[in-house]
Amino acid sequence: MKVKIDPELCTGDEICVQICPEVFEMQGDKAVVKMEEVPEDLKDSVKEAADSCPSEAIIIEE
Ligand code: SF4
Structure with missing residues (x-):
């Protein structure tokens, strides 16, 4: 999983x-x-952060 x-x-x-x-x-x-x-071990935490970002600025690539 990648994140930016x-x-x-x-x-x-x-x-x-x-x-x-x-x-x-x-x-x-x-x-x-x-x-x-x-x-x-950090994937769930990153997904939670992405879900919580009010401006949907966190982009996850599976
Ligand atoms: S707006 Fe920026 S600082 Fe706030 S949760 Fe989204 S990515 Fe993080």
């Missing part, structure tokens, strides 16, 4: 960082992914 963030859509509310700090971090006023390929 559309910087045009991200509003920087940090919700994804709070849910899954292993994968997401803030860089200035935007969130970025620390790793493109998501390890098995």
Whole structure:
């Protein structure tokens, strides 16, 4: 599973960082992914972050 963030859509509310700090971090006023390929044990957390993102900026590729 791969994950990325559309910087045009991200509003920087940090919700994804709070849910899954292993994968997401803030860089200035935007969130970025620390790793493109998501390890098995973090998949559920990344999916939860994507579901929780108010601007649907988190893009998951299975
Ligand atoms: S939850 Fe969505 S809008 Fe909020 S910081 Fe993360 S990617 Fe950006």
